[in-house]
Structures are given as C-alpha cells and as structure tokens.
Amino acid sequence: MDAQKQDQFNATLFEYLWIFSLTAIITGSIINFYLTRKLVRPLRELIKSTKRMRQGHYPKPIKVTSRDETGQLIGHFNELVQQLKINQQYKQKLVSDLSHEFRTPLSNLNGYLSALKNGVIAGDPKLFHSLYEESNRLTTMVQQLEQLKEWDYVSKQSFAEKEYVDMALLIEQSVEMFRWSLNKTGITVEMQVERGIANVNNGGITQVVSNLIENAIRYYQGSGPISIKGECKDTVYKVSVIGQGQAIPETEQENIFERFYRTDTSRNRKTGGSGLGLAISREIVKHHNGRIGINSTGYYHTFWFTLPFRRNK
DSSP: OOHHHHHHHHHHHHHHHHHHHHHHHHHHHHHHHHHHHHHHHHHHHHHHHHHHHHTTOOOOOOOOOOSSHHHHHHHHHHHHHHHHHHHHHHHHHHHHHHHHHHHHHHHHHHHHHHHHHTTSSOOOHHHHHHHHHHHHHHHHHHHHHHHHHHHHHHTTSOOSSOEEEEHHHHHHHHHHTTHHHHHHHTOOEEEEEOOOEEEEOHHHHHHHHHHHHHHHHHTBOSSSOEEEEEEEETTEEEEEEEEEBSOOOHHHHTTTTSTTOOSOGGGHHHHOOOSOHHHHHHHHHHTTTOEEEEEEETTEEEEEEEEEOBOOO
C-alpha cells in the first residue's frame, strides 16, 4: 500500500472512530438519563410523601416498579404509612369509646352529688349504694384498661414468667372462685375436665377462664346448667364454657371480642359490663400462641380457647 492509500485509509478509519464515539456517547447519555430518571422518580415520590406525612397527612401508596433495594424501601414505606394510619384510627376509636363509656356514669355521679350538695334530694342507703356501684364500675373499667395496656405491651415480647400447669386443676380452682355467686343465683355447673400440662402464664390463663365463667353467669338466661369442659385434642388443650343466654346474631359474633363491644348496649348500665373482659382474654390467649372463639346456636353459646400443651406420659 502506497502512502496515498495509507493516508486515505487512516482518514476513513478516523472518521468511523469519530462516528462510533459520538454514537456511543449519545447512546450512553440516553441510557444514563433513562436509568437515572427511573431511579430518581420513586425517590422524588418518596420525598413528597414524607413531606405530606410531616404536614400531618397520610399519602397514597407509592407504586413499586422494581424489586431492587429502592423498590423494597418504597414497599416498607407504604407498609409503615398503612400501619400508622391504622394506629391513628385505633387511637381515635379508643378515645371515642372511652368518652362514651365514661360520660354517662360521670354525669350521673355529678348530677346526684350536686343535688345532694344543694339539698335538692336527701341521701338514703339505696342512693348511696347506687352511687358506690357506679363509682366501683368506673374503677373496675380503669383497672381493666391498665390490664389491656399491659398485655398489649407483653405482645411485643416473649413471656418471661411461664410455668407448667395442670389445666384441670387450674379450671377447678377458677370455678371455685365463683362458687358463692353460683349458689346465690341458683345456677348449677357441670365440669368435665381432662388433665393436660400446658406451659402458661398462670395468672393470665386463670383470668381468661374467670372472664368466660363470669360472662356466662352475668348473661345467663335459662334453666339448664353451665357446662365447663377441658379436652386434650392432638397438640392443643381446649377449654369450653357452655351456657344459655341472650341470642347473639351471627353478624355480631366476629366482633364480640372487640374492645367495648356489646351485643345489647341497653344492658351495659344494668349489668355493669365494660366490654373489656373478652378483649383482654383474646390478648392473653393470642400471646400464648393459642386461639379463642365462640360457637353460638340460638340461645346456647360456647366460648372456647385452645393452648399448646404436652401430654402426660
């Protein structure tokens, strides 16, 4: 190849190198712009949502378009916003329930005490007893709220104080605590309990059994006995409290373990119930890795809960 052809070849090669370099730069810039925009866009949405949260608003969920670290971060952020929203709704409902529960008894107490102070009415043992019962009901409700708060705290941790307990003995002891109330109301109890060793918080499970028995007595309507059963079923120990009472609509059975829930709100002042006993029971059983529920047929109701246990050898 002579010098002239060599120079022409070098010029052509240089020209192609320039074209290739410019094409590579332009293509790389476009790809870089696209990737950067794709990466930055969800981060900008995340920043906007964070600003809305700082202003006290709950932003809409950010669309997750990838499964990389950015996508995982946005997914966790969406879950956090949803959980905060649920917590806020729960707090508002709790405040509303508390104000509703405390308003009537406090108004009654203030009204009667004001009337006594001004001499509008004269005090008598019956009135004083009624005021005492109302005050005692408020005190009991506050104590139950404290218990509920304690079990909510325990739910974030593992039980430190557990012991192996014979469930048959625990149930029998719980029934004995209600022997005076049962004799007073004329209600009989039938017990069929099997032995079964469970690792439980003794005070907590005793409270669950007591709450179910107390409910069965308080809302008892009928002539038959209250049946209490303890059964070993595979890997769980099942406790059932069966009795007659007011019919519970099927649509309300799922809500009966909610806080402050009552199937008949007109009875709350007369019976003294706070709507917290079953909610506390659910928290205790749930944090023992157990289950709790109700089976209702007409006027016959079976409240039950299960706990993991070990069989006696």
